[in-house]
Amino acid sequence: MHMPDGFLTLQVATIAFLIDIPFWILSFKKVRNTFDAKTAPLFGTLTALIFAAQMVNWPIGPGGTTGHLIGSPLVSILLSPYSGVIALSIILLVQALVFNDGGLTTYGGNVLSMAVVGSFVGYAAYKATLKIMGKLKVNEKAKIIVASFLGGWIGITFAALSTGIQLGLSSSVFGYGLSITVPVMTISHAIIGIGEGAITAVAVYYISKVRPDLVREE
Amino acid sequence: MKLDYVMLLKILVVAAILAFLGSWVASYAYEPLDKAAEILNLKEVEIFKAPLSGYTLGWKTINLLGYELDVSGVIAGVIGTLIVLILAYALASVLSRKKS
Numbered sequence: 001m002h003m004p005d006g007f008l009t010l011q012v013a014t015i016a017f018l019i020d021i022p023f024w025i026l027s028f029k030k031v032r033n034t035f036d037a038k039t040a041p042l043f044g045t046l047t048a049l050i051f052a053a054q055m056v057n058w059p060i061g062p063g064g065t066t067g068h069l070i071g072s073p074l075v076s077i078l079l080s081p082y083s084g085v086i087a088l089s090i091i092l093l094v095q096a097l098v099f100n101d102g103g104l105t106t107y108g109g110n111v112l113s114m115a116v117v118g119s120f121v122g123y124a125a126y127k128a129t130l131k132i133m134g135k136l137k138v139n140e141k142a143k144i145i146v147a148s149f150l151g152g153w154i155g156i157t158f159a160a161l162s163t164g165i166q167l168g169l170s171s172s173v174f175g176y177g178l179s180i181t182v183p184v185m186t187i188s189h190a191i192i193g194i195g196e197g198a199i200t201a202v203a204v205y206y207i208s209k210v211r212p213d214l215v216r217e218e
Numbered sequence: 219m220k221l222d223y224v225m226l227l228k229i230l231v232v233a234a235i236l237a238f239l240g241s242w243v244a245s246y247a248y249e250p251l252d253k254a255a256e257i258l259n260l261k262e263v264e265i266f267k268a269p270l271s272g273y274t275l276g277w278k279t280i281n282l283l284g285y286e287l288d289v290s291g292v293i294a295g296v297i298g299t300l301i302v303l304i305l306a307y308a309l310a311s312v313l314s315r316k317k318s
Contacts, residue, residue: 001249001251002249002251003251004262004263005262005263005264005265006260006261006262006263007251007255007260007262028313031310031313032313032314035310035313035314036314037311037314039310039314040307040310040311040313040314041226041307041310042226043306043307043310044303044304044306044307044308044310045226045229045230045233045303045307046229046306047302047303047306048229048230048233048299048300048302048303048306049229049230049232049233049236051233051298051299051302052232052233052234052236052237052295052298052299053233053236055236055237055239055273055295055298056236056239057249060250066249067249067250068249086309087306090302090305090306090309091302094298094301094302094305095298096268097268098268098269098270098297098298098301099268099270099271099272099273099294099298100264100267100268100271100272101273103262103263103265104265104266105265163251167251174258174260175258175260176254176258181254184250184254185250185251188250189250207225210222210225211222211225
């Protein structure tokens, strides 16, 4: 999902970057109020884990294409969507500067999709599912697993939708318009998202067993 | 929130394994966006040369027990994981300083 340099027009890349700014400011303000000496190591290790996990690609069907975890829903569920924004912004910056994975001019666009949309939509889906399932007589662990799966799956699918919109609006350089980029990116990542949802569910379930204080059900 | 060193260590071990695995299979990374770019013959614009471009140091692979292993890719993956760990921890520490 990482857009390299040259895939977005200057206008789209600039607008995406400008949209990110208030989310960065809000996220830094929020984590400043919630982070403490005990949260910092967890945030650091989780961010490193997501970076490493993003290097593992899995096949998504015919044509030889692959997909990978984005991880922002996982960080959002365990810490907060604001932490997810900051974690993914760090990862995307290192990937662009050190590995040429994702561009510098497209950094704002990649942050908008994978950090902002992935974090907030994934977290909202997780919370909404917990709320809906709260009315059902279902095992608490099952609620967490289902909510985490949907948080991861919906988070990456909407992140891909955001990338599809940006690419479609950049058709003068990318070549395809919205009618192609949106369904292609969204459908392919809805398939990849099954893996994202499964990994998110397993990780959240495991952490809810060893550190239940990190996974709030309400 | 309690500080659980065992859990942090477990997360780091998983990250190291993923960095190893990810570097090993990185050559198979071919995403839908890459496929669209290939169909359109769209080349990415390289505005600068990153030090570990393509998640490799550029060394040749070695044959390990019948498997071609890109050692430099594994090292690049581990370096990246460490850079992210240090940056994220440092930033989180600075942000949490006033509460400590």
